[in-house]
Amino acid sequence: MSQQPSIDRQEYNITAYTENQVGLLNRIAIIFSRRKINIESLNVSPSEVEGIHRFNIVINETEEVVSKLAGQIEKQIEVLKVYYNTNADVIWQEMALYKVPTDVIAEKAIVERLLRENGARAVVIRKDYTVFETTGHREETDNLIRVLQPYGLIEFVRSARIAIIKASDGFNSKLREFERTEPSAEPAENEFLNSRSKVFTM
Amino acid sequence: MLTNEQSAQTLPEFTATAVQTETETMTGAVATLQALLAEGVDTIFGYPGGAIIPIYDALYDYKEQLNHVLVRHEQGGIHAAQGYARSSGKVGVVFATSGPGATNLVTGLADALIDSTPLVCITGQVFAHLLGTDAFQETDIINITTPITKWNFQVTNAEEIQEALAKAFYIARSGRPGPVLIDITKNAQQQKFDFAPYVPCTHIRSYRPKPIVRPEYIREAAALINQAKRPFVLWGQGVLLGKAEQEFKAFIEKSGIPAAWTILGAGALPTDHPLNVGMLGMHGNYGPNVLTNECDVLIAIGMRFDDRVTGRLDKYAKQAKVIHLDIDPTEIGKNVAATVPVWGDCKETLPQLTALVEAKLHPEWHERFRVHMEQEVDAVIREELFPTSEELTMGEVIQQLNELTEGEAIIVTDVGQHQMVACRYAKLNNTRSNITSGGLGTMGFALPAAIGAKFGAPHRPVVAIIGDGGVQMTIQELGTIMQTGVDVKIIILNNRFLGMVRQWQELFNDRRYSFVDIASPDYVTVASGYRIAGKRVEARAELKQTLQQMLEHPGSFLLEVMVSKENNIFPMVPQGCSVSEIRLR
Numbered sequence: 172m173s174q175q176p177s178i179d180r181q182e183y184n185i186t187a188y189t190e191n192q193v194g195l196l197n198r199i200a201i202i203f204s205r206r207k208i209n210i211e212s213l214n215v216s217p218s219e220v221e222g223i224h225r226f227n228i229v230i231n232e233t234e235e236v237v238s239k240l241a242g243q244i245e246k247q248i249e250v251l252k253v254y255y256n257t258n259a260d261v262i263w264q265e266m267a268l269y270k271v272p273t274d275v276i277a278e279k280a281i282v283e284r285l286l287r288e289n290g291a292r293a294v295v296i297r298k299d300y301t302v303f304e305t306t307g308h309r310e311e312t313d314n315l316i317r318v319l320q321p322y323g324l325i326e327f328v329r330s331a332r333i334a335i336i337k338a339s340d341g342f343n344s345k346l347r348e349f350e351r352t353e354p355s356a357e358p359a360e361n362e363f364l365n366s367r368s369k370v371f372t373m
Numbered sequence: 374m375l376t377n378e379q380s381a382q383t384l385p386e387f388t389a390t391a392v393q394t395e396t397e398t399m400t401g402a403v404a405t406l407q408a409l410l411a412e413g414v415d416t417i418f419g420y421p422g423g424a425i426i427p428i429y430d431a432l433y434d435y436k437e438q439l440n441h442v443l444v445r446h447e448q449g450g451i452h453a454a455q456g457y458a459r460s461s462g463k464v465g466v467v468f469a470t471s472g473p474g475a476t477n478l479v480t481g482l483a484d485a486l487i488d489s490t491p492l493v494c495i496t497g498q499v500f501a502h503l504l505g506t507d508a509f510q511e512t513d514i515i516n517i518t519t520p521i522t523k524w525n526f527q528v529t530n531a532e533e534i535q536e537a538l539a540k541a542f543y544i545a546r547s548g549r550p551g552p553v554l555i556d557i558t559k560n561a562q563q564q565k566f567d568f569a570p571y572v573p574c575t576h577i578r579s580y581r582p583k584p585i586v587r588p589e590y591i592r593e594a595a596a597l598i599n600q601a602k603r604p605f606v607l608w609g610q611g612v613l614l615g616k617a618e619q620e621f622k623a624f625i626e627k628s629g630i631p632a633a634w635t636i637l638g639a640g641a642l643p644t645d646h647p648l649n650v651g652m653l654g655m656h657g658n659y660g661p662n663v664l665t666n667e668c669d670v671l672i673a674i675g676m677r678f679d680d681r682v683t684g685r686l687d688k689y690a691k692q693a694k695v696i697h698l699d700i701d702p703t704e705i706g707k708n709v710a711a712t713v714p715v716w717g718d719c720k721e722t723l724p725q726l727t728a729l730v731e732a733k734l735h736p737e738w739h740e741r742f743r744v745h746m747e748q749e750v751d752a753v754i755r756e757e758l759f760p761t762s763e764e765l766t767m768g769e770v771i772q773q774l775n776e777l778t779e780g781e782a783i784i785v786t787d788v789g790q791h792q793m794v795a796c797r798y799a800k801l802n803n804t805r806s807n808i809t810s811g812g813l814g815t816m817g818f819a820l821p822a823a824i825g826a827k828f829g830a831p832h833r834p835v836v837a838i839i840g841d842g843g844v845q846m847t848i849q850e851l852g853t854i855m856q857t858g859v860d861v862k863i864i865i866l867n868n869r870f871l872g873m874v875r876q877w878q879e880l881f882n883d884r885r886y887s888f889v890d891i892a893s894p895d896y897v898t899v900a901s902g903y904r905i906a907g908k909r910v911e912a913r914a915e916l917k918q919t920l921q922q923m924l925e926h927p928g929s930f931l932l933e934v935m936v937s938k939e940n941n942i943f944p945m946v947p948q949g950c951s952v953s954e955i956r957l958r
Contacts, residue, residue, distance in 0.1 A: 190579050197516055239707065243703055
């Protein structure tokens with residue numbers, strides 16, 4: 172299904188709150204690989220809630236596929252909750268590091284200006300090289316590569332995407348519902364059925 | 374007089390009497406068995422090996438409480454546990470060692486996951502300090518089994534055992550059931566630790582086995598049903614897994630809706646029930662397939678619209694409004710869009726729905742099913758069950774068996790033509806009477822599953838019906854039958870072909886019979902080598918009396934029936950066709 176070009180395909184940001192458990196990354200990753208869907212970006216790190224990890228996964232798919240994938244992820248025993256959002260629904264950033272020769276920067280005023288224009292910040296300054304950092308969307312961090320390339324860019328690395336959901340109220344209150352013994356009065360995951368157009372499509 | 378040292382040597386370290394209630398020091402291996410006892414386990418299917426020796430050593434002292442069935446291959450072990458779980462409704466338990474012992478469970482795990490069978494498999498693993506060193510019989514069974522288990526976990530410390538097993542049983546049996554694998558390193562089995570009283574698991578914060586039923590969806594569903602002129606119920610194994618047979622019966626009897634079953638749902642309603650209109654799917658009955666595309670409201674209960682049930686999806690019940698009752702939210706809307714999703718345990722949703730539906734009879738709609746059944750009888754069934762040809766048919770064997778068992782037996786089938794014939798024609802009076810490999814289609818399933826089914830339901834007759842292909846895949850389990858003395862009746866329907874593949878080659882590949890001509894050993898002689906009584910039948914005149922002899926025989930019996938070589942299973946929905954394009958011949 173991922174092979175067919177479709178006008179409905181776009182970037183989706185999947186956010187999963189999970190237990191911190193050995194093997195869960197694999198359990199989630201194979202949900203994608205089984206369907207031959209490529210993960211464009213993956214970030215896993217501790218959330219604001221002690222003991223709960225947050226996955227940020229970016230894929231390029233149709234909403235129908237993404238909603239089913241989200242259901243499959245949420246079905247895993249150690250996953251608490253999954254959301255999926257288009258880029259318009261999230262604020263997202265990627266961080267990038269650039270290593271350039273210090274002498275070039277020291278000698279060429281234009282490089283310093285370019286770095287400032289691109290919002291880069293020096294992280295480490297050594298005699299032989301300097302490491303700059305920027306955060307932004309893909310195009311922004313890509314742009315700085317192009318800018319620095321003529322001045323001897325030595326090394327570059329970019330982080331996975333992290334995204335904040337605009338409409339989210341956070342996970343603390345949700346977690347309290349999950350911790351209540353079944354069945355709770357208002358199970359959080361019944362939201363899933365509220366948005367029927369998202370879930371029950373063919 | 375004994376010195377202290379001597380008495381310590383002669384007294385058993387642990388007295389295996391009842392479930393431990395006070396904190397004491399014991400090994401991880403003993404803790405494992407204590408956890409099984411606390412979970413009500415009575416039977417284990419297993420095979421020992423190096424990495425699980427400590428657990429087997431502990432088992433030596435628990436022979437009275439835990440019946441360990443020594444199988445001949447771990448695949449046989451897990452299929453037996455599946456049969457046990459399916460006949461008893463309890464969790465099946467399997468022991469296997471590391472490496473090849475564990476990898477031999479893979480087919481059974483995949484089968485149990487797709488057929489929602491609750492299992493707890495315990496595998497031994499190399500010492501924790503050897504993990505990742507390519508140690509003898511080390512294999513990464515956790516990662517191998519991740520996509521084919523509901524949950525899995527590796528225990529490297531004895532203190533983790535109680536919680537891991539408590540979660541394992543809870544996860545395996547709750548919500549939509551499934552297989553769980555717990556991999557225990559040898560050091561954890563040997564390690565002594567302070568064992569506290571076992572606490573069963575009842576809640577995991579990240580796991581919601583079932584939701585609270587939303588009454589608005591019940592009301593919407595009832596309104597659709599009450600307006601329907603041609604409502605049609607499809608039910609699956611969810612009715613059995615939810616132990617909701619009575620609730621289901623009450624629902625269809627009040628609403629008067631014709632109901633058809635998937636092969637895993639068979640038996641939840643007796644075959645003879647007037648509202649039972651037959652089998653769905655590729656080789657299901659004519660009416661249920663054709664009329665799927667004529668009903669106005671389709672009510673799917675605990676079934677997942679497998680492609681063998683739906684045929685071509687974009688021509689499947691497009692005219693109908695669909696009400697889908699399921700405990701697994703990812704099944705609702707997965708293949709067929711649901712007009713009304715009724716997410717929940719059908720044990721809870723069905724009575725709520727029954728309360729709101731009007732009592733109806735739908736006589737004209739039922740007449741349509743009856744007319745289609747008449748056509749099917751004329752075109753297929755009469756000749757299959759009461760053949761005029763000289764050669765024996767698979768169907769007449771099932772028909773004769775029905776007459777003798779009167780529908781009281783548990784029928785265990787393998788995969789292929791004989792499976793379709795048995796599912797179509799076996800008379801089932803009781804629930805949990807049709808045990809077959811549905812979703813995965815695992816050849817070799819039936820013989821070990823029948824063994825397990827008998828252990829799970831010792832007072833019911835168990836008849837395995839197997840093809841000449843499938844039986845040769847796990848025939849070593851005759852050894853398990855010999856050693857345990859379990860009473861399983863085995864019918865091999867021998868058409869000297871891998872019949873289902875041959876049928877497809879005949880119909881769709883210009884009769885190019887590519888590697889489907891399979892030879893068989895003399896099964897009766899093989900059985901006698903295992904001290905199992907047996908007989909071969911080649912003529913119609915001997916069939917019934919030999920079946921009778923088999924059923925009356927004390928203990929296991931193998932009956933080989935030589936059936937027509939090139940019979941085809943009809944009706945058939947050819948692959949890629951709509952259910953309404955089902956062929957009668």
